[in-house]
Amino acid sequence: MESRLQTSNSRLETSGRGLNPSRAVLDNGAVVIAKEADATPAVAINLAMRAGSICDPADAAGAMNLVARVIDRGTAARSADEIAEELDGRGIALTVTVTRHLFSIVCTCLAEDFEPVLALVGEILMQPTVPETELATRKGEVITAIRQDEDNPAVRASEALMALLYPDGHPYGRRAKGSVETVQRLSRDALLALHRERFVPSGLSAAIVGDVARDRATAAASRVFGGWSAPPAPPVPLPPAAVAPRRQRLVVPMMNKVQVDLAYGFVAIRRTDPAYYAVWLMNNAFGQYAIGGRLGDSIRERQGMAYYVYSALDANVIEGPLTIRAGVGPENVDRAIASVDEETRRLVRDGLTEKEFAESRQYLIGSMPRTLETNAGIASFLQNAEFFGLGLDYDLRLPDLLRAVSIDEANAAARRLLDPERATIVIAGPYAE
Amino acid sequence: MSASPEARPLAPLRVDALDNGLKVLVQEEHTAPLASVWCWYRVGSKDERPGLTGVSHWVEHMNFKGTTNIPRDQIKGIIEQVGGGWNGYTWIDQTTYLETATRDALDRMLFIEAERMANCLYHPDDCESERTVIISELQGGENDPDQLLDQEVTATAFKAHPYRHPTIGWLPDLRSMTRDDLYGHYRQHYVPNNATLVVVGDFDADDALRRVERQFGKIPSRELPPRQRTTEPEQTGERRVTIRKPGTTTYVKAAFHAPAVVDAQFFPLLVLDAILTGAKGLNLWSSFRMPPAQRRARLYRSLVERGLASAVTGSLAPTAEPFLYTISATVTDRTPAAAVEAALLEELDRAAREGVADAELTKAKRQLRARLVFDNDSITNFAHQLGYYETVATVETFLRLQDHIAAVTLEAVAAAARTTFAASNRTVGTFEPSPIGDGSLKS
Numbered sequence: 001m002e003s004r005l006q007t008s009n010s011r012l013e014t015s016g017r018g019l020n021p022s023r024a025v026l027d028n029g030a031v032v033i034a035k036e037a038d039a040t041p042a043v044a045i046n047l048a049m050r051a052g053s054i055c056d057p058a059d060a061a062g063a064m065n066l067v068a069r070v071i072d073r074g075t076a077a078r079s080a081d082e083i084a085e086e087l088d089g090r091g092i093a094l095t096v097t098v099t100r101h102l103f104s105i106v107c108t109c110l111a112e113d114f115e116p117v118l119a120l121v122g123e124i125l126m127q128p129t130v131p132e133t134e135l136a137t138r139k140g141e142v143i144t145a146i147r148q149d150e151d152n153p154a155v156r157a158s159e160a161l162m163a164l165l166y167p168d169g170h171p172y173g174r175r176a177k178g179s180v181e182t183v184q185r186l187s188r189d190a191l192l193a194l195h196r197e198r199f200v201p202s203g204l205s206a207a208i209v210g211d212v213a214r215d216r217a218t219a220a221a222s223r224v225f226g227g228w229s230a231p232p233a234p235p236v237p238l239p240p241a242a243v244a245p246r247r248q249r250l251v252v253p254m255m256n257k258v259q260v261d262l263a264y265g266f267v268a269i270r271r272t273d274p275a276y277y278a279v280w281l282m283n284n285a286f287g288q289y290a291i292g293g294r295l296g297d298s299i300r301e302r303q304g305m306a307y308y309v310y311s312a313l314d315a316n317v318i319e320g321p322l323t324i325r326a327g328v329g330p331e332n333v334d335r336a337i338a339s340v341d342e343e344t345r346r347l348v349r350d351g352l353t354e355k356e357f358a359e360s361r362q363y364l365i366g367s368m369p370r371t372l373e374t375n376a377g378i379a380s381f382l383q384n385a386e387f388f389g390l391g392l393d394y395d396l397r398l399p400d401l402l403r404a405v406s407i408d409e410a411n412a413a414a415r416r417l418l419d420p421e422r423a424t425i426v427i428a429g430p431y432a433e
Numbered sequence: 434m435s436a437s438p439e440a441r442p443l444a445p446l447r448v449d450a451l452d453n454g455l456k457v458l459v460q461e462e463h464t465a466p467l468a469s470v471w472c473w474y475r476v477g478s479k480d481e482r483p484g485l486t487g488v489s490h491w492v493e494h495m496n497f498k499g500t501t502n503i504p505r506d507q508i509k510g511i512i513e514q515v516g517g518g519w520n521g522y523t524w525i526d527q528t529t530y531l532e533t534a535t536r537d538a539l540d541r542m543l544f545i546e547a548e549r550m551a552n553c554l555y556h557p558d559d560c561e562s563e564r565t566v567i568i569s570e571l572q573g574g575e576n577d578p579d580q581l582l583d584q585e586v587t588a589t590a591f592k593a594h595p596y597r598h599p600t601i602g603w604l605p606d607l608r609s610m611t612r613d614d615l616y617g618h619y620r621q622h623y624v625p626n627n628a629t630l631v632v633v634g635d636f637d638a639d640d641a642l643r644r645v646e647r648q649f650g651k652i653p654s655r656e657l658p659p660r661q662r663t664t665e666p667e668q669t670g671e672r673r674v675t676i677r678k679p680g681t682t683t684y685v686k687a688a689f690h691a692p693a694v695v696d697a698q699f700f701p702l703l704v705l706d707a708i709l710t711g712a713k714g715l716n717l718w719s720s721f722r723m724p725p726a727q728r729r730a731r732l733y734r735s736l737v738e739r740g741l742a743s744a745v746t747g748s749l750a751p752t753a754e755p756f757l758y759t760i761s762a763t764v765t766d767r768t769p770a771a772a773v774e775a776a777l778l779e780e781l782d783r784a785a786r787e788g789v790a791d792a793e794l795t796k797a798k799r800q801l802r803a804r805l806v807f808d809n810d811s812i813t814n815f816a817h818q819l820g821y822y823e824t825v826a827t828v829e830t831f832l833r834l835q836d837h838i839a840a841v842t843l844e845a846v847a848a849a850a851r852t853t854f855a856a857s858n859r860t861v862g863t864f865e866p867s868p869i870g871d872g873s874l875k876s
Contacts, residue, residue, distance in 0.1 A: 037464075039464035039465070039810070040806055040807075040809065040810050041806060042806055042807060042810065081729075083728075084728030084729045085728075085729055087726060087728060088711070088726045088727065088728050088729040088730070088796070088800065089729075089796055089799065089800070090726075090799070090800075090803060091712055091726050091799065091800035091801070091802070091803030091804050091807075092726055092803070093711070093723065093724040093725055093726045093727065093728075095723070095724060108723065108807050108810075109803070110803050110806060136740075137737075137738065137740050140740050140743065140765045140766065141737070141743035141744075141765065143765075143766050144682060144743035144763060144764075144765045144766045145743060147681040147682050147766050148681065148682045148763070150681050151578070151680050151681040151682060151866075151869070152576070152577075153576055154576075254869075255679075255870070256678060256679035256680060256869055256870075257576045258572040258575050258576060259569065259572040259573050259575070259576050261576075289510065289513055290509035290510040290513050291509055300566055301562070302562065303562065304561070304562030304563060304564065304565040304566050305565065305566075305569065306566065306569050307566050307567070307569040307570035307573055308573070327569060327572075327573045328569060329565075329568070329569060329572060359510055359513065359514055362514055362515070362516065363513040363514065363516055364516075365516060366514075366515050366516015366517070366534075366535065367516040367517070367518070368516070369465055369466055369467055369516070369535060370467065370516070370517070370518055370533060370534075372465075373465050373467065373811045373812070373813075374810045374811045375810065376810070429576075
């Protein structure tokens with residue numbers, strides 16, 4: 001048996017063997033990624049199914065989100081109460097999330113509980129029965145959550161921005177939770193049909209990271225998922241996204257609030273774009289490094305206008321957004337937008353300084369060990385690499401991919417993507433024009 | 434990296450103190466080529482007097498604005514340059530700052546914390562620009578009706594003890610506080626004899642201690658101001674607060690005076706909370722990232738499974754002095770608040786009347802054992818725990834958490850329920866939304 005020190009060194013040294021996970025493809029197409037890490041006697045299980053909110057039928061936004069709320073409320077073999085007892089008794093709570101492309105079931109269990117817990121979450125993923133009584137209760141919860149969102153300026157700003165950037169019913173522009181009306185209409189049969197269509201072994205990637213040997217983890221996953229059979233899911237049509245032809249601005253008046261949430265964004269790039277690493281670096285310097293990058297320095301530090309301001313890049317299967325967010329008092333809305341405009345123009349016009357560029361690059365490279373410190377962090381990193389086909393050695397290659405970017409490429413990325421004349425801006429909060 | 438008995442053995446925790454009174458906790462942990470440094474001060478919002486509420490938190494912000502030897506424009510990037518992360522927070526008992534970065538940056542992290550302790554600048558212009566940042570932070574919080582209600586319930590539950598005011602402070606105080614108020618508070622409390630330095634990571638402990646001595650050894654100790662001595666008088670009757678504002682969702686909270694972490698009654702109530710609302714960890718820095726295991730918890734079943742609430746949570750934090758155990762429910766659309774309050778109080782009364790079952794106790798202990806393991810999944814989280822408990826109690830309290838939980842008996846849980854859930858000990862808060870009016874979109 002390897003000593004603890006050797007194991008941990010192999011786990012995190014980016015100059016050594018790196019994470020070095022194992023990856024197995026079962027006969028039915030399911031992928032199992034395993035990584036042993038024994039810092040704590042616990043195991044992170046991360047099941048990712050290619051069944052995100054883009055799979056919602058056009059007239060049923062929120063369907064996959066509702067599947068996520070009911071999927072662990074009864075299986076062919078166990079009632080909701082039995083599942084709850086199994087999980088609760090081991091101190092486990094599942095986190096079930098739906099992003100645009102992935103439906104994920106994630107949990108951490110004690111190492112001693114690993115096999116039964118994997119069997120249970122596998123059963124939940126593959127064989128939900130969606131009892132009617134459970135569906136009714138969960139619909140009530142989702143409708144309450146939608147009503148909470150309607151009163152939340154941050155959510156309203158974000159959803160409105162996505163609807164404007166991805167118009168005409170584009171799957172990226174729809175609300176993941178749907179509306180009260182679409183949720184109320186969803187039937188058990190519709191959810192089960194959606195599950196049958198989208199939850200298939202060839203769409204599954206299971207990552208297991210923690211205090212369990214790789215072979216044992218892979219064998220356990222093979223027992224759970226190996227007998228599952230279903231035809232591949234049909235592809236979801238995903239129109240390419242177009243850059244907004246002109247600047248657009250929407251006010252979502254919420255006069256019962258005290259602060260405005262701003263969302264200011266652009267359609268940006270695909271994850272496969274050759275300029276991805278240049279855009280990532282540019283965005284780090286622009287809106288992340290040391291509390292919000294240049295944006296933070298201007299709007300928070302120098303002008304004292306906002307507690308939070310940052311930019312975020314979501315390079316995805318198609319062109320995802322680059323979004324700038326800030327929370328400001330209503331009296332500062334116009335000044336904050338003008339400052340974002342100014343910082344954007346300045347970046348496009350003058351580019352990053354050598355120092356800014358070097359610091360962001362060093363930060364992104366140097367933060368890898370922290371990203372990969374916890375089991376859950378490693379599992380998430382491996383799932384991201386699997387989804388975008390980045391390879392098992394992505395953790396080893398990433399530093400060089402970042403080092404290969406030149407400042408000219410980062411500045412070219414800013415010129416290509418950022419243009420205040422084409423910005424889409426949403427103002428949600430106590431503000432009226 | 435867990436303090437649980439079944440975890441792998443760690444190198445022994447080194448507990449030391451410098452001549453100037455700085456307490457130092459050093460833990461070797463070689464699972465990653467990282468080091469985490471946390472500097473804790475025994476000063477939080479409970480140490481603030483009327484007129485200066487929020488000063489501790491504002492001081493925390495000011496302590497990221499440059500020092501004598503770290504120019505203002507470098508302090509925020511000084512850790513990012515080596516790929517590290519940094520942060521800080523203030524709460525009722527404590528203010529703390531942290532850096533986690535590669536082990537090679539240990540000296541840099543210690544230097545930053547020594548500078549923060551002794552040499553922050555408090556330029557008047559920086560104080561002014563931060564005033565509006567903090568007011569923005571406060572207003573962002575007030576956008577959330579649940580948070581607003583929590584603030585009002587806490588203020589109602591306490592009549593005398595300074596735990597009553599929010600850590601961010603009251604808005605009028607934030608508008609009137611001066612640079613001298615801030616700097617005075619900083620100079621009074623940021624001294625080595627009021628601090629604990631925690632260093633966890635991939636290094637040799639003796640070497641780390643030498644580095645600590647080199648960075649902090651020359652900072653002089655100073656006499657501390659007298660501590661606030663107010664003890665909250667016993668509550669003599671139910672208190673209520675109702676907020677009626679435009680909104681979409683109803684929230685209900687019930688808050689009860691609860692024991693401090695050093696009180697033997699704390700752990701029975703912790704187990705009771707696991708039975709009522711599900712087990713969660715005891716790490717304020719990380720536990721909230723993982724939802725509680727609560728599907729079979731009593732209140733989840735009686736509120737959420739019956740469709741009365743979409744969520745229910747319980748909150749019992751380890752604190753230096755008696756604080757609150759607060760249960761919060763998000764009421765489902767179109768359900769009256771009174772129905773949720775009645776069902777909630779009925780469950781609590783049942784626990785007070787009948788206690789809990791042996792099987793529930795056994796399960797809660799097992800859940801909590803798992804959660805304490807999950808709490809310590811990174812050196813950052815582990816370092817937090819060492820410093821947190823040393824600041825609000827003692828680090829031994831942290832090292833013995835599993836023992837304290839294991840020792841809880843059925844009788845102690847029943848007694849905790851009877852004592853805590855007495856009607857005269859509770860404050861009930863409701864956020865009742867009124868119609869929002871014109872929320873229509875316009876371009």
